[in-house]
Amino acid sequence: MNETVDHKTERKNDSSRILDSIHPKKVIVAGPGTGKSFLFQEAIKRKKKDGKKNFLAITFIGKLCDELADDLAGLAQTMTLHGFARDFLLNKCPKGWEYYPRMYNLIKDDLAIKGISDFEIGDKNYEDRTKHYKAVGDDDVVYYSVEICKKDPNKIPAYDLILIDEFQDFNEKEAELIDLLASKNEILIVGDDDQALYEFKGSFSKFIRSKYDKSNTDFESHTLKYCSRCTPVIIDAFHSVVSFYKTKGLLNNRIDDKKYICYTPDKSDDGLLNPKILLVENIVPGAVPMKIRSELFSISHEQKIKSVLVIGEGRTCKKTLETIARRLREFGFKDVKNSNNHHKAFAFDQGIIAGYKILNKGENDIFAWRIIIDKMSDQKKKKVISDNYDNVEDFINAIPKKFKDAHTKTANTLKGILSKTESSRKQIASSSIEKLQKEIVIEEKEKRNILIDQLIEDNIHVPRPLANMDITVCSILGSKGLGADVVFLVGFDQGKLPMRKDAEDSEVYQLLVALTRAKKRIYLFNTTGKQISSFSESMKNFIEKI
16 A cells, blocks of 8 residues: 555656756656656646646647647647648748648659659759749658758747657657757657657657757656556566567667556556466467457456457558458447558549649649649650640640640539538438549549448447447557557567567567557467467566467
């Protein structure tokens, strides 16, 4: 009992030290379930009491942004860093400039037509095409925002407090933009180098490590170490994995002074009911959905289960995850979300849709038609671009009239659809699908997905309340920021996780993220004919085979 009281006091003290500090720049290492959302809320509430009201919260990807916005419940303007940079940049641009996510690829195609393959964002060739089309995109908005702020620091936006989440996943240019914001604003940065999963996209956990380092006097360092999400066995396995791979020479640059402690005083039964990590050996891939169903049925008789995560290594388990999601729906689970499957009632080519929308505005026709002519054959497209590389009027005139008329008609059709209410759009989708398919191409695979969604109806394979469980099927990468009562990790095989004989830092971090998604119980599924993942050795004292 005393230990619980001490933990409660220490947990409160950890937050109080951060909130009471008057240092304008703070960096906090916060592990899974350690209360960063509560910290953000309290930091804003304190500022509000002082009459402050202008707050900005930034995170890494859209899904995490939505969750952060829910957590902050309107207390702060909540955006992804790219969303912030896009809005900042477009506010500085003259009227008529556009945002097009695939701008980098479009410019790359143009430069290739002119025989230019050696370029980078911001060089003369790239910048000339940016100005030519008056458009920016996903890959360059941060770069241009940084350049504006560096050239004129007076243009750095001012806030009463800026909150940064998931800082370990930002790349060098993104981290530079955050540093520029910190030069003018009070800032609170939160991250965890154990959850750095985006190095393949250029992110570097070294940025949070350097800010947290005691030698960095610009930032005050703190740690949130009390985990209120996971059961004791998960936390113990977490530390066992870290210790195991440290002795093997991995995780050398990891921030080490963060010993996470399980603090779940109101959920003590969860630890007793789920004392081990469960390993299912030698399971046939097709049997995985049935095993998930039977285990959930069994668990639901002894403890309350609301949420489920089914995850796997993204590259090697993509097909398996898609099949699992489909089969779980067919079994009768009603709320199955598969982040690897984004088809909708209308699965248009989002690139050409952007072109149609810009065309309907009538402010930047050259850019609209540049997007739309991607529907031409490569040979015709290259000729139109090459012959009229810098001449706006000649470029548009060079596009065949029949092509322009057909796509102008489609753009007008889309404009009519988008002007209607959502319910009216759905009615159009169901009654006029054949007519619209003639005007806008829907891929055959997407058509099949639409039919599948229409054909799957409620059935009696899964009884209530089991059928109403919230189930998310996604990659480990896609599970960032999520938590669920029960987690099923599929593809726990050597050759998948890890992919090679010796694990890499990034794969260890994937395992740590996977483990700490679980609030109550986690299953590891080893595929028949595959060797069990060598990761099992690092937490063998906490695994039970079933």
